[in-house]
Structure formats: structure tokens, C-alpha cells
Amino acid sequence: MKNNKVTLLGAGLIGSLMSIYLRRQGLDVKVYDKRPDKRKTPFTEGGRSINMALSTRGWKSLEECGLKDKVLPLAIPMYGRRIHDEHGGTTFAPYGKEDQAIYSISRGGFNQLLAEEAERLGAEFCFDHKAKDTDFRTQEITFETPEGDKVIQSDVIIGADGAYSSLRMSMQKQIRFNYKQEYISHGYKELTIPPTEDGEFAMDPNALHIWPRGKFMLIALPNPDKSFTGTLFLPFEGTKVCFDKIQDAGDLTSVFKAYFEDAYQLMPDLTEEFFRNPTSALINVECYPWVNGQSLLIGDASHAMVPFYGQGMNCGFEDCSILNGLIEKYGTSSWDMVFEKFQKIRKDDTAAICQMAMDNFVEMRDTVADPKFMLRKKIEAKLHELYPKDWVPLYTMVTFTDIPYAEAYAQGKLQESIMDKVMSNPLITENWNKMDYEEIINQLDSAKAV
Amino acid sequence: MKNNKVTLLGAGLIGSLMSIYLRRQGLDVKVYDKRPDKRKTPFTEGGRSINMALSTRGWKSLEECGLKDKVLPLAIPMYGRRIHDEHGGTTFAPYGKEDQAIYSISRGGFNQLLAEEAERLGAEFCFDHKAKDTDFRTQEITFETPEGDKVIQSDVIIGADGAYSSLRMSMQKQIRFNYKQEYISHGYKELTIPPTEDGEFAMDPNALHIWPRGKFMLIALPNPDKSFTGTLFLPFEGTKVCFDKIQDAGDLTSVFKAYFEDAYQLMPDLTEEFFRNPTSALINVECYPWVNGQSLLIGDASHAMVPFYGQGMNCGFEDCSILNGLIEKYGTSSWDMVFEKFQKIRKDDTAAICQMAMDNFVEMRDTVADPKFMLRKKIEAKLHELYPKDWVPLYTMVTFTDIPYAEAYAQGKLQESIMDKVMSNPLITENWNKMDYEEIINQLDSAKAV
Numbered sequence: 001m002k003n004n005k006v007t008l009l010g011a012g013l014i015g016s017l018m019s020i021y022l023r024r025q026g027l028d029v030k031v032y033d034k035r036p037d038k039r040k041t042p043f044t045e046g047g048r049s050i051n052m053a054l055s056t057r058g059w060k061s062l063e064e065c066g067l068k069d070k071v072l073p074l075a076i077p078m079y080g081r082r083i084h085d086e087h088g089g090t091t092f093a094p095y096g097k098e099d100q101a102i103y104s105i106s107r108g109g110f111n112q113l114l115a116e117e118a119e120r121l122g123a124e125f126c127f128d129h130k131a132k133d134t135d136f137r138t139q140e141i142t143f144e145t146p147e148g149d150k151v152i153q154s155d156v157i158i159g160a161d162g163a164y165s166s167l168r169m170s171m172q173k174q175i176r177f178n179y180k181q182e183y184i185s186h187g188y189k190e191l192t193i194p195p196t197e198d199g200e201f202a203m204d205p206n207a208l209h210i211w212p213r214g215k216f217m218l219i220a221l222p223n224p225d226k227s228f229t230g231t232l233f234l235p236f237e238g239t240k241v242c243f244d245k246i247q248d249a250g251d252l253t254s255v256f257k258a259y260f261e262d263a264y265q266l267m268p269d270l271t272e273e274f275f276r277n278p279t280s281a282l283i284n285v286e287c288y289p290w291v292n293g294q295s296l297l298i299g300d301a302s303h304a305m306v307p308f309y310g311q312g313m314n315c316g317f318e319d320c321s322i323l324n325g326l327i328e329k330y331g332t333s334s335w336d337m338v339f340e341k342f343q344k345i346r347k348d349d350t351a352a353i354c355q356m357a358m359d360n361f362v363e364m365r366d367t368v369a370d371p372k373f374m375l376r377k378k379i380e381a382k383l384h385e386l387y388p389k390d391w392v393p394l395y396t397m398v399t400f401t402d403i404p405y406a407e408a409y410a411q412g413k414l415q416e417s418i419m420d421k422v423m424s425n426p427l428i429t430e431n432w433n434k435m436d437y438e439e440i441i442n443q444l445d446s447a448k449a450v
Numbered sequence: 451m452k453n454n455k456v457t458l459l460g461a462g463l464i465g466s467l468m469s470i471y472l473r474r475q476g477l478d479v480k481v482y483d484k485r486p487d488k489r490k491t492p493f494t495e496g497g498r499s500i501n502m503a504l505s506t507r508g509w510k511s512l513e514e515c516g517l518k519d520k521v522l523p524l525a526i527p528m529y530g531r532r533i534h535d536e537h538g539g540t541t542f543a544p545y546g547k548e549d550q551a552i553y554s555i556s557r558g559g560f561n562q563l564l565a566e567e568a569e570r571l572g573a574e575f576c577f578d579h580k581a582k583d584t585d586f587r588t589q590e591i592t593f594e595t596p597e598g599d600k601v602i603q604s605d606v607i608i609g610a611d612g613a614y615s616s617l618r619m620s621m622q623k624q625i626r627f628n629y630k631q632e633y634i635s636h637g638y639k640e641l642t643i644p645p646t647e648d649g650e651f652a653m654d655p656n657a658l659h660i661w662p663r664g665k666f667m668l669i670a671l672p673n674p675d676k677s678f679t680g681t682l683f684l685p686f687e688g689t690k691v692c693f694d695k696i697q698d699a700g701d702l703t704s705v706f707k708a709y710f711e712d713a714y715q716l717m718p719d720l721t722e723e724f725f726r727n728p729t730s731a732l733i734n735v736e737c738y739p740w741v742n743g744q745s746l747l748i749g750d751a752s753h754a755m756v757p758f759y760g761q762g763m764n765c766g767f768e769d770c771s772i773l774n775g776l777i778e779k780y781g782t783s784s785w786d787m788v789f790e791k792f793q794k795i796r797k798d799d800t801a802a803i804c805q806m807a808m809d810n811f812v813e814m815r816d817t818v819a820d821p822k823f824m825l826r827k828k829i830e831a832k833l834h835e836l837y838p839k840d841w842v843p844l845y846t847m848v849t850f851t852d853i854p855y856a857e858a859y860a861q862g863k864l865q866e867s868i869m870d871k872v873m874s875n876p877l878i879t880e881n882w883n884k885m886d887y888e889e890i891i892n893q894l895d896s897a898k899a900v
Contacts (some may be wrong), residue, residue, distance in 0.1 A: 164623075171632070173614075176686075176729050181622070181631040236626075281625050 003332050004028055007141065007154035008123075009131050010169050011035070013052075013107070014162035014316035015112035016297035020065050022322040023121035024178050031123055032143065032152075034130035034166075039325065041379065050190060051221040051229045052110065053208070053310035054103040055399045061317035064324070066086040067111065067117060076107055076222045076435060077101035082207035088262040089347075092207065093377060102208070102310060104221040131166040136174065136292045155230050156335050157295040163283055163304035169278070171292050184306060185236040185362070187243055188217070188233045188277045193266045195226035202266045203228065210364065211260050216241055217365040218260050230263065234281075243279050282306045284354055286346060291339040298323065303350035308364055309398060315353050318402070352409035356398065376423055379432055380415070414447045452779060453782050454478055457591065457604035458573075459581050459617055461485070461503075463557070466564035466612035470515050470773040473571035480603075481573055483565065483617075484580035500640060501671040501679045502560065502702035503528070503573040503658070504553040505849045511767035514774070524559055526672045527551035531862035532657035538712040542657065544826060544848050552658070552760060554671040556679075565806065579617040586624065586742045606785050610766070613733055613754035619760045620800070621742050629737040634756060634811070636694055636888035637729045640681045645676035652716045653678065660814065661710050666691055667815040668710050680713065683815065686729075693729050732756045732803055738797060741789040748773065753800035755807040758814055759848060765803050768852070772796060802859035806848065826873055829882055830865070837891050841865065864897045 004027050008015050011033035019029045054075055062068050063083040079101045080094035095102060117126060139157060143150045159167030171177050197203050203209055205222040215235065220228040237244035241259070246252050249271045256264040264270065285304035290297040298314035320346060326338045367373040383391040394412030397403045403411075418440060422428065454477050458465050461483035499508045504525055512518050529551045530544035545552060580594040593600045609617030620628050641761040646652050654749060655660055655672040665685065670678040687694035687767045691709070696702050700883060714720065735754035740747040749766035772795060776788045817823040833841040844862030846851045853861075868890060872878065 007736075176633045178632050180632075181627045182628050 003155050003335065005154060006030070006156045006158060007032065007152065007159065007340070009033075009141075009165075010161035010299075010301070011111075011115055011125055011127070012160065012162060012299075013114060013313055014320065015158075015316055016111060016118050017061060017065070017285075018119060018120040018158060018160055018312055018320045018323070019123040021320050022069075022327075023118060023123050025324070025327060026413055029118075029120070029123040031125045032129040032131065032141075033125070033127050033233050034144075034161075034338075035127060037127040049188075049231065049307060050107055051231075052107055053221070054104050054105050055314050056312065057187065057311075057318045057402050058314040059103075060402055064321055065117075065357075067114075070113060070117070071105070071110070074113070074224065075103035075105045077103055077206055078208045078221070079149075079206055080208075082204055082209045084209060084211045084260075084262055086213075086259060088263070091313070091374065092378050093374060094381075095156065096393075096400050097221070100400050101206070102394075102399060104208075104223070106223060129221075131161065134167055134170040135297065136170070136295060139294060155294060156332075158294065159297045159301045159302050160299045162303040163300045165297060165301035167295060168285075168287060171287075171295075171297070174292060175368060177276065177287065177289070180285070182284045184282045184284070184358075185232050186234050187230050187240075187281050189243075189274065189277050189279050190276070191230040191232060191267060191270060191273050193220055193228035193230055193263065194268065194331055197305065199226060201226045201228070202263060204334045207383065209263075209265060212365050212367075213241075213259050215239055216259075217260065218263060221366075231268070236281075246274070249275075263315055284358060286342070286351060286354055290343045290347075294335045294339070296339045296342065303352045304353055306361060307357070308360040309357040310358060311353050314352060315405070319341045319346060321348075337396050349405040352405040353398070356394075356405070356409060372423060372429075375429060375432060379422065379435075381439060382417065383440060386437050391444065413446060418443050418447065453605050453785065455604060456480070456505050456608060457482065458603065459483075459591075459607065459609045460574055460611035460749075460751070461561075461565055461577070462610065462612060462749075463561055463564060463763055464770060465608075466517070466568050467511060467767055468562060468608060468748065468773070469516075469568040470564065470571060470771040471770050472777075473568060473573050474515065474775060475774070479568075479573040480569070481575045482579040482581065482591075482605075483575070483577050483611075484594075485577060487575070489578040492748045498573075499638075499681065499757060500557055500762075501673070501681075502555050502556050502557055503671070503761045503762065507761075507852050508764040509553075510852055511771040514771055515567075517564075521560065521565060523556070524563070524674065524895070525553035525555045526674065527553055527656055528658045529656055529673070530658070531557070532654055532659045533714055534659060534710075535661075536709060538710050541824065543824060544831075546843075546850050549681075550658070550846075550850050552849060553656075554673070556673060562667045581611065584617055584620040584745065586620070586745060589744060605830060606782075609745065609747045609751045610749045611751050613657055613735055613750045614664070615747060615751035617745060618737060618747055618751050621737075621745075621747070624742060627737065630735065631719060634732050634733045634734070635688075636683050636687050636811075637731050638681050639693075639722050639724065639727050640730050641680040641682060641717060643670055643678035643680055643713065643719060643725070644718065646809075649676060651676045651678070659713075661713060661747050662815050663691075663709050663816075664690055664816055666709075668713060669814075670713070673718065686731075696724070699725075706755045734808060735800060736804055738793070738794045740797075741786065743791070744785045746773075746789040746792065747785050753804055755804045756811060757807070758810040759807040761803050761807060761848065765800060765855070769796065769800075771847045799855040802855040803848070805860060806844075806862075808854070822879075825879060825882060826869060829872065830869065831884075833887060833890060836887050841894065854876070864894060868897065 002133055006022055006029050008019050008031040011031050013022050015031055021032050022029045059068060062071055080092050081360055083091045083093060088115050115125060128146050132142045134141045134157065138153065138405055139153050140153050145151065156166065159165050161167055172179050174269060193202050201222060211218040211221040216233055218232050220230040222228055235242040241255055246255060250273055252274055256270065289300060290302045298319040300312060305312050323342050326341055330338050360364060377424060380393040384393055394415065397408035451508055456472055456477050456479050458469050458479060458481045461481050465481055490712060509518060509615045511564050512521055530542050533541045533543060552657055566574060581830050582592045582594050584591045584607065588603065590601050592604050593602065608619065609615050611617055622629050643652050651672060659670040661668040664682055667820055668680055668682050670680040672678055685692040695704060702721055703722055706720065733754055734756055740752045750762060750771045754763050773792050780788050830843040844858060844865065847858035872890065
């Protein structure tokens with residue numbers, strides 16, 4: 001049948017899940033990826049984080065594809081942040097209610113599971129195919145392959161080829177394509193906290209560990225092999241503690257002893273790993289339109305965000321779910337209409353989560369360590385408990401619901417301004433439990449009515 | 451001598467002027483351009499405006515190169531805006547003092563003059579060389595030429611290759627390159643107002659003619675052949691008057707009769723031209739850094755702006771002058787240091803003029819027609835007359851001085867907030883001439899002191 005042949009660029013998490021959705025609708029799907037087959041060569045990829053945090057939006061898409069039970073065994077629930085101070089003391093800050101968690105999952109195994117599921121459903125994967133250019137008039141993609149260049153013509157092209165998308169690069173050369181890529185001043189490096197000698201987790205596995213230090217931070221997420229993957233976020237240059245100023249083992253040790261002493265004790269291979277692993281940059285990408293004829297960008301290709309809200313993958317999975325819903329509703333006779341609707345629905349939401357991810361960096365590295373911040377979270381949790389529908393903390397809306405991101409963002413801004421007022425009360429630390437909570441909800445209601 | 455060989459990409463206005471500066475310093479210069487030699491084939495370029503407005507910053511650079519006298523005969527002074535209302539009435543709003551003008555000049559002849567001057571000084575021009583990619587490690591540029599691909603190695607590369615710069619595209623693929631390209635909702639089309647039957651200008655030649663109509667506008671600049679080049683700026687789509695809704699001669703005539711009746715009477719070839727000429731888009735480009743090793747972006751390649759302040763070329767010429775000054779001061783033994791200094795000096799200034807160009811669009815198409823706007827300009831002119839050093843209208847700072855753009859912008863913002871207050875006086879129309887002008891200057895002084 002014409003118009004039912006889809007070319008997907010990118011066999012990563014988003015491309016693989018999208019191909020599952022499309023196969024479940026009975027469409028012909030070919031997935032091309034520039035990398036060699038990950039299932040044949042080990043998963044080693046510089047510049048991409050190993051751990052993902054799967055949350056409600058992601059799970060919802062997996063459930064739609066009947067994959068929840070297959071994925072659960074790979075995932076470790078984290079019920080909150082375990083905050084490490086400079087003296088080795090820790091505090092636990094729950095993410096939501098008691099049973100609400102985000103799930104640590106390794107990119108490699110998860111990607112493999114999704115790609116295998118897609119193949120089982122009949123999607124065809126072609127590795128070692130690097131898309132060089134796409135001609136939107138003819139819908140022809142030129143690939144660089146080990147056997148030389150290859151041109152493929154396709155009815156429909158979906159680019160799930162990530163933050164450095166080749167399809168987007170071709171769109172960028174077209175007229176009236178708005179585009180922004182922005183690197184933040186910080187980079188990151190992945191480090192390992194191995195299991196203890198008796199093969200156990202070296203710290204509480206059901207938390208996201210965080211060492212917030214103002215202008216920089218370390219975090220650690222648990223792995224099924226009982227190690228943790230730590231990620232160190234530092235400015236590249238120009239500050240007291242930055243990657244540029246860590247040139248040898250001595251520099252490194254003194255930074256870790258001064259700021260991350262308890263973690264340092266758990267990292268026997270720190271020096272070796274630090275100087276072997278790459279320092280990666282963090283990019284935010286926004287662009288519009290995402291559609292050119294019958295070609296569409298999804299996931300990081302259209303909206304790559306910094307990782308500080310743990311939503312990059314979840315947002316990409318939600319893209320797949322929403323696109324799938326539109327194809328179900330409108331059929332495949334008019335892809336450009338479906339794509340047009342998709343980008344209209346999704347544009348503001350993805351812009352909102354990109355912004356929130358940027359904002360959350362400041363929260364994570366800085367305010368998380370502030371006692372007032374913990375109190376603020378407590379008051380918000382109490383408001384949510386008393387008025388579960390009226391007051392939903394922003395983190396909860398983003399992470400544990402599928403409220404559109406832009407709506408969550410707007411509601412979050414209202415709540416933030418009310419909480420700023422609440423927190424400006426000099427006696428708040430003593431009186432927080434005796435406040436007139438209904439009054440606060442009334443404030444929110446009248447703010448919403450404006 | 452090593453390190454004195456410079457490859458310039460782009461033989462446009464900026465590339466040609468830069469090559470003149472470099473030759474005057476005795477450096478080896480080769481200029482590559484993707485286009486065929488303009489001096490052999492007629493200058494026809496879709497998507498770029500034909501008329502430029504040369505102002506103080508541009509003249510200053512030309513003077514430094516001893517070119518002022520050669521350029522003057524090509525240029526027509528415009529002492530102000532001639533504003534056309536919907537009934538054919540006009541008002542004249544001077545740009546500055548009596549003798550201050552911006553100069554209409556045609557791109558084609560001006561570019562030819564500069565390129566010939568550069569060749570006369572010993573710069574070598576290679577046309578039909580389209581830069582495809584640059585390798586910053588080896589400083590090798592791959593060109594597409596009619597004779598096949600060609601690789602050239604160069605000590606120093608300067609990209610003056612415009613808003614769609616190939617050198618910038620190569621930089622964009624490098625890590626930590628911040629980049630933004632943004633199209634505005636309006637496009638433009640060039641149209642002609644020919645000389646009258648007796649061979650004269652059809653309107654006053656010493657003004658920039660403007661038909662401001664709120665969401666859209668028409669402008670016209672004089673040419674030495676006594677024609678005017680008109681530029682129609684309309685939204686592409688989605689409004690009552692937009693390019694999308696002008697599909698035939700009938701649509702076109704009714705728009706022109708309704709909004710530009712007096713111009714319409716002077717445009718015998720309107721229909722034919724309108725449907726033959728391209729509708730071009732308007733882009734704003736900002737990026738950073740501009741330097742990679744011994745490669746540098748200048749002009750539109752690093753900061754393409756919308757044309758509404760008439761500063762794109764002037765700003766690019768100022769780039770050339772400043773870069774030339776740094777080379778003079780620091781020599782050519784350390785190009786990366788010179789380039790680093792250049793981008794540090796120039797970044798905020800070019801960001802400021804990009805912003806002002808965007809802001810000025812609103813002023814041109816909208817407020818110019820507002821009687822309060824004319825009054826505002828009069829009050830500012832009077833302030834400038836009374837306190838020539840303390841109060842300089844923003845337009846004057848940008849157009850008739852070489853005050854750094856960012857400084858002009860900041861000063862302009864202060865003045866704007868004070869003028870907002872002045873204009874909010876309900877009796878301002880009656881009393882403007884009797885105000886306490888010293889009081890206004892004092893306000894500015896105290897605002898500056900903060």
C-alpha cells in the first residue's frame with residue numbers, strides 16, 4: 001500500500017519505540033542508524049549518559065506497547081533524593097508520595113530490549129548507515145555506508161536521530177527554519193561507585209544521590225549490578241572548581257576530598273576513570289517547524305534538553321505516543337496533516353520542558369542544599385495532601401502525571417509566586433505547620449481566575 | 451613569510467573590504483566565492499536586497515581605506531524619512547541634523563568597486579568555488595568547483611560568507627558552538643518605481659520613502675538611474691494582508707489601491723514584477739564563539755540581522771575596521787589571540803544591533819505613522835540641540851556616530867524610559883515646547899549614576 005512505508009532515522013531509544021508503535025499499526029518500518037549494531041558490538045558511546053530516569057510519561061508509552069512487564073526487571077525505583085552534605089551527613093527528600101518513584105535504567109540494555117522488540121514485530125534495522133543529506137522535494141536520503149554512498153527514497157521520513165540530528169541539519173538549510181542550539185557552561189563526566197567487597201550496593205539503592213555544591217554537583221544512580229553511575233557536573237573553565245583546573249591526580253583528589261569526601265571513599269578507580277572518560281558538553285536544542293513535507297523530527301532531534309529534569313527520554317516517548325494517537329485517528333493517507341497537527345500540539349509543551357530542565361539545574365546544584373528549600377517542599381507536599389487536585393507540586397506534575405508540560409509550567413509559575421510569599425514570612429520555620437492552608441489554596445484559585 | 455597567508459571566504463561587500471584592509475597591511479589574500487564572477491555575469495541574486503543605506507560607521511571604514519571619494523558618486527544622500535499616509539499626503543521626518551544623511555547605494559556596483567580595488571591592491575579572487583566543509587584541525591577547506599572538488603590548506607581563514615555561511619556551518623558541527631537562526635513572520639519583495647517620462651525621479655530623491663501600515667509597510671530608496679527600488683514587507687501568511695493572499699493581479703491591485711495608492715500610480719510594471727520577483731525571507735543569526743583556532747567569522751556570517759536599522763553592511767564594515775586595528779596592534783604572529791580579542795570586543799555590540807534592528811521594524815511599520823511618534827522625535831531633537839553631549843537620540847548614536855552599539859543600546863534604553871514618562875503627560879502636545887528640558891537631562895544623569 002502506498003504511503004505506508006516509513007523510514008525512521010535513529011535506532012536509539014526513541015527511534016526504537018516509535019518503530020514499535022508503527023509496526024503495531026501495521027506500517028512498513030525501516031530503521032537506519034549510523035552506528036554499528038549495538039547488539040553485536042558493546043554499547044560504548046562517548047558523550048551520552050549511561051543512566052536514564054524513567055517516570056510516568058515514559059511508563060505510559062511502554063504500557064501502550066505492552067512492554068511494562070519486560071522493562072520493570074531492568075529498572076530500579078528511586079523514591080527521592082538522598083542529599084549528601086560536605087561532612088558526609090545525608091537527608092532524604094521524597095520525590096512525591098510514598099509509592100511514587102522514578103526508575104533508574106541503563107541506556108544500553110533498555111535500547112537493546114526495545115530494538116529487539118521492534119525487530120520481533122517486523123521492523124527492519126540497518127546499521128552503519130549514516131544519513132548525510134535529505135532532499136525534501138524527492139524525499140531521498142543519501143547514506144554513507146561502509147560500501148559507499150547509498151540513496152533511499154521514502155514516502156515518509158521520521159528523524160529520531162538525536163541532538164545532532166542529520167535530518168534536522170538538512171532542514172536547517174531550507175528557508176524559514178528557526179533553530180537554536182545552546183551549550184551550558186557546565187560539562188559532565190561519568191564515574192563509577194562499584195559494589196562493596198561483599199557484592200552489595202555501597203549506598204541506599206532506592207534514591208538518586210546528590211552532592212549539591214552551589215556552582216557544581218555530583219549525582220549517582222543505581223545499576224542492577226549493584227554499582228552506581230556517578231555523574232560529575234562542573235563548569236568547563238573559569239571558576240575555582242572546574243574541569244580546566246583538574247589536570248592531575250593531585251588536583252582531582254583535593255577537589256573530591258574537599259567536596260565529596262564520603263563519595264571519594266567509595267571510588268577506588270576515581271583517578272583512572274576521571275582521566276580516561278571523556279568530558280561531555282550539555283546542549284539545549286529548539287527548532288521549528290519540525291515538518292518538511294512528509295518528513296518529521298521527534299525526540300531530541302527537535303528538542304534536546306539538558307538532563308536536569310530527567311525528562312529527555314520520557315518526553316521523547318510521549319512524542320511517540322502522541323504521534324501514534326494522531327496516526328490512529330487520522331490514518332496514513334495524509335501524513336503532512338498528521339505531522340502538522342503533531343507539531344502544533346507538541347511545540348509549546350516541549351519548549352516548556354526544555355526551559356524547566358534548564359531551571360532545575362539551579363535547583364539541583366544549589367537550592368537543594370538550602371534548609372529553606374526542604375521546608376518549601378514540605379509545605380508543598382502538605383498542600384498537595386490536603387488539596388490533592390488543587391495544588392500539585394511542579395515536580396509531581398512533570399514526573400508523575402501526563403499533564404501537558406506547558407500547562408504544568410504555567411501552573412508551576414503561579415504556585416511558585418504564592419510560595420515565594422509564604423516563604424518570605426520570617427517565622428515560617430516555626431509556624432509552617434500551623435498555617436492557614438485553605439487561604440493559600442484560595443490565593444491560587446484567584447490567581448488562576450485572572 | 452609563514453602565517454601571513456589569509457583565505458577569505460566570500461567576495462561580497464564585507465569580504466571585499468576586508469581583503470582591501472589586509473592587502474594594505476601587506477598580507478597575502480585569496481578570496482573565494484561560490485558565485486560566478488559578478489564582473490563577468492550580471493549581478494542577479496535572489497533573496498538579497500539591492501539597495502543598501504551607507505552611514506557613518508560604513509563611511510569611516512571606507513575613509514580608512516582611502517575609498518570615500520570613489521564611493522561618493524555612487525551614493526544618494528537621504529536626509530530623512532518621507533512618510534506617506536493612506537491618502538497620498540506625506541510628512542518629512544529628518545534622521546538627524548540638517549546635514550546628516552544616510553546614503554542609498556546599490557549593492558551591485560558598490561561590490562564591483564570594492565572587488566576591483568582589492569584586486570588592484572593584489573588580492574586574488576577565485577569564483578565558482580563553493581566551500582563545502584572546513585577541517586579546523588588541519589585548516590583545510592574543501593571546495594566544490596566546476597572542475598570537481600578541490601582542497602586548500604590555509605594558515606588563516608576568515609569567513610565573510612554571509613548569513614548562510616559555510617564556515618559557520620562547519621563550526622556548528624563542533625562542540626560547544628552556540629547558535630541561533632530565527633526567521634521573522636514577514637517576507638519581502640523588491641519592486642520598481644521607474645523614472646518619470648521626462649527622465650526624472652518620480653518622488654523626492656533625498657529621502658527614504660516609507661508607507662507604514664501597522665502590520666506591514668512599503669519603503670523605497672533612490673537609485674542613480676533616477677528610479678526607486680521599492681521593498682514591500684508583508685507577513686507571509688495568516689493576516690488580512692499577506693503574501694499568501696495575493697494570488698493574482700486582482701488581489702495585488704486591490705491591496706495597492708487600498709494602502710499604497712500614490713505609489714501604485716508610479717508603478718506601471720507592478721503586476722509583472724510582483725509575480726516574477728521572488729518573495730524573500732528575513733533571518734536573524736547570532737552565534738558564539740566566532741573563532742575556531744585560526745578561523746574567524748565576520749559580518750553576516752556571525753551576526754546576520756534584519757534590515758530595519760540599515761546597519762547590516764555598516765556593522766560588517768566596522769568589523770573589518772576593528773579587526774584591521776587589532777592586526778595592526780598585535781601583528782600576525784598570533785592570529786588566535788587577535789581573533790579572540792576581536793570576538794570579545796565585538797560580541798555584545800553585534801548582539802545589541804541585532805536586537806535594535808528587530809525593534810526598529812515595529813517602529814518603522816507602525817509607530818512612524820503615529821503623530822505622537824513625530825512629536826517624540828521632535829522633543830528628542832530639541833534635547834539633543836540643547837544638550838548635544840548629554841542627550842543623543844538612539845537613531846543618531848547608531849547611525850551618525852561610532853559609539854559602540856551596546857553602549858548606544860543601553861543609553862537608548864535609559865532615554866526611552868524617560869521619554870515614556872515625558873510622553874505620558876496628557877498635555878504634552880500643547881506644552882512640549884515649554885517644558886523644563888534641564889529637568890529631563892537631570893533625570894537622565896541620575897539614571898546613569900545608578
